[in-house]
Structure formats: C-alpha cells, structure tokens
Amino acid sequence: MLRVLFLMLLVLAGLILGPYISGNQGYVRIETATKVFEMSIVMLVVFFAVLMAVVYLIEWVVTRFFRLSRNSYQWMGNRRRKKAQKQTLQGLMKMTEGDYSKAEKLIGRNAKHSDEPILNFIKAAEAAQEKGDDLSANKYLIEASKLGGQNNVAVELARTRLLLKQGKLPAARSAIDSLLVLAPSNVDAMRLAIGIYLESKAYKALDELLDNIGQRSFLSSEEYEALEKQADDGLLDEIMNEDGQEGLLTWWENQPSRRRRSVYVRTALIKRLLDTDDHQSAADIAFETVKKFEDEQLQGVFDQLTRLQAEENSKLVKLLIKRHKKASEHYSDDYARALGYIYAREGLFDKAREYLEQALAHKECTVNDRVMALYVAEQLNDVELITSIKSDNLKEMCIEPKPVAPALPLKDN
Numbered sequence: 001m002l003r004v005l006f007l008m009l010l011v012l013a014g015l016i017l018g019p020y021i022s023g024n025q026g027y028v029r030i031e032t033a034t035k036v037f038e039m040s041i042v043m044l045v046v047f048f049a050v051l052m053a054v055v056y057l058i059e060w061v062v063t064r065f066f067r068l069s070r071n072s073y074q075w076m077g078n079r080r081r082k083k084a085q086k087q088t089l090q091g092l093m094k095m096t097e098g099d100y101s102k103a104e105k106l107i108g109r110n111a112k113h114s115d116e117p118i119l120n121f122i123k124a125a126e127a128a129q130e131k132g133d134d135l136s137a138n139k140y141l142i143e144a145s146k147l148g149g150q151n152n153v154a155v156e157l158a159r160t161r162l163l164l165k166q167g168k169l170p171a172a173r174s175a176i177d178s179l180l181v182l183a184p185s186n187v188d189a190m191r192l193a194i195g196i197y198l199e200s201k202a203y204k205a206l207d208e209l210l211d212n213i214g215q216r217s218f219l220s221s222e223e224y225e226a227l228e229k230q231a232d233d234g235l236l237d238e239i240m241n242e243d244g245q246e247g248l249l250t251w252w253e254n255q256p257s258r259r260r261r262s263v264y265v266r267t268a269l270i271k272r273l274l275d276t277d278d279h280q281s282a283a284d285i286a287f288e289t290v291k292k293f294e295d296e297q298l299q300g301v302f303d304q305l306t307r308l309q310a311e312e313n314s315k316l317v318k319l320l321i322k323r324h325k326k327a328s329e330h331y332s333d334d335y336a337r338a339l340g341y342i343y344a345r346e347g348l349f350d351k352a353r354e355y356l357e358q359a360l361a362h363k364e365c366t367v368n369d370r371v372m373a374l375y376v377a378e379q380l381n382d383v384e385l386i387t388s389i390k391s392d393n394l395k396e397m398c399i400e401p402k403p404v405a406p407a408l409p410l411k412d413n
Helices: 001-026 041-097 099-109 119-129 136-146 153-165 169-182 187-199 204-214 221-253 263-275 279-292 299-305 316-326 331-346 349-361 367-379 383-395
Strands: 028-031 036-039
Touching: 028 169, 036 041, 036 367, 041 099, 119 153, 136 153, 153 169, 153 187, 169 187, 169 383, 204 221, 221 263, 221 279, 263 299, 279 299, 279 316, 299 331, 316 331, 331 367, 349 367, 349 383, 367 383
Parallel strands: none
Antiparallel strands: 028 036
8 A cells, every 4th residue: 555655656746846847857867888878857757656566566466476375275274174173073983982993094084184183193093002903003102202292291191001001011111100200290190100000010119109199189098098008018028029027127127107107017017927937026016016006906916916926925925915904895805816826826725715715705706716716625625615616616606707827837735
C-alpha cells in the first residue's frame, strides 16, 4: 500500500512540476564508455517512476508465488497430521481389541506426522512386542530415541518394559538402574524397579530403593511392609548362603536402628542362625528381643524358641520363666511351650512335662506339641500322661497346626 502511494505521489509531483519547469527544462546527460544518454528532467522522473513500478511488480509476483507454495505445504502438512491423528485413534482402538498387528501398522505408519510422534513410536513398539515381533519393537524405540534424545524418560520407561517382556532380565536391570539415576522421583520408574528387583532377586538394590521411597502415596502401608519383609528375607538368605553365620552376625551389627527395632527382622535372623546351627548367637538375640518387646509382638519369636538349645541356667531361660509367671493366660501358654521344648532338649524331662502339659491344655496346641509331650512322657514312663495324649489324639482335641521346621535332635539324658 505504501509503495503504491509512493508511486502516485511521484507521478503527481511530475505532473505538477512539469509545466513549471517546461520553460527551464535543462537536461540530464548519462555517458558510458560507448553510449551517451540525454533526457529532460521530466523524462528522468517518469523513467524512474516506471522503473520503480516494474521492480514492485516483480516483487509482488515472486512473493505471491512463494506464498502459494507455503500455503500448499501447510495444506499438505495439515492433511498428513489429520490423517496421522485419525490412524492413531484407530490404532489405539485396535490395541484395546487385541489386534496388535493392525494396531502397529496404524500407529506407526504416519507416526512422524502425528501431534506426539514419540508417543506414537512407543505405542507402535508396544503393539509390535505384544505380537512377538522384537525386531520391529526395537526399531520403533530407536526412532523414538532419535526424536526424544537418549535421556527421554518416557522412551527409557518403554525400553525397560519391553526388555522385561522379552525376558532380558539383566538388560532390564541395567536399564532401570540408569532410569532411576535419570528420574529418581518418577513413580512409574520406581514401580517398575520394584518388580525387576524382586524378579532378579536384587534384594540389596530393593532395600536401598525402599529407603528412598519411604511411605509414598503410591504404596499402601501394607504393600510397603510386605516389600520390606521380602527385602529383609532376601538379604538374610543371600548373606547366609554366601557368608554363613559369621556374615549374618556382621551384617546385624552394622544395621541401622530402624532395622534393629524390627521384631520381624530379629525373628528372621534367629531362624537363620538356628539353620546354621549357631544356637548360642540365636539365644543371645532371642534374649535381647524378649527383654525389649511386649508379649503381643513376640509371636514369631515364640515359634523359633521351640527350636533352641539353651542351658538350664542361661539368661534366656531365666527370662522366659520370669515372663511366663507375669504373662496373661494366652501368652503364658506360649512361654510354657518354649520352656517345655528347651527343657526336653536338655534332658530335663520333669521340668519339661510341667510346661508341656500347660501347652497341651491350650486350644492352640499343635501336633509337634503332642509329639514332644509324648516323647517326654515315654522318657518318664508316665503311663497316665501317655494314655491322656493318645486319648486326645483319638478325639482330635487339638487344632491342626501350620507346618513348622522339624524338631532338633534331643540330647541324651
């Protein structure tokens, strides 16, 4: 618009000034090496106006051409994007229906032209993996990595999941370790890590992860507690198998107060020390545990006390007797059972009979209780007790027990 106005003003100026200078025109001389051009000032102004008009016309034509080209390119791009969006939605529907082959083709065909090409490639990789095509799945992930970069969390999550589905557990473990460094607070990464660590029995890594997670909202208190127990059991088994009871004791000494306050860990440790035949260390930890915790917290410990071998005058036995006298009826029976087993193993059958009779009178007596009581009665030639136990067996007076570890060999009297 301004250019047209400029040309109009230029022509108008020529028309106004032309008559005025017609009597005093003068002339303009332009000389080159071979030619000479002479013209009046009015002709120069007219020539300049025409030249400017030609330049502006050429510019308009060129601009119009490129504008048409750009509009055509934009039209083609919009058409491809709409087509890709439509195919993506159709592909997602096919994935929901379980038609992974069709879903892969629809989602991956125009992935580069979709609104979120990275997500399209990831979904295409998932569809390819579901139909068992590992090669295509990896190709789609490579394309996603090219667009999103090597440190894209979504791409790395997808890669780790695919490695897990492909059964490449070591590679999945390596990938999730790197992902946790890249995105340590990502909930999906932490959930995936929990599953991988459990499957690969990487209990040390799981234990460290649980410390970092804490009581997060994505884990209920029950889930978190169950994972803690799995990590504790796994760590203890690993140490016991590799380093034996010495390793167990060294590990225990180096644990933080959080873990040392756990009755579950203490019970698990006592169990494994007994499995390695270290009764003295097991008795020491059992003594410390019974002394520090209340009766209702010691149910697991009671089960392990029946496996112990301890001397009559040991600190543990004295403590059990003391707690037995002060305990309520329910827990008094648990202490009685533990004392009866310990005395029987020491060959002190008279003392064992007293406590085992109390355990037999309890409604939760087990098959092992009856077997041990019968063994003690036979050692004492107590016909009345033998008859009573056999009669109770016939009447099925006792509740069926949960499976427990076999009793240790009894000492000779």
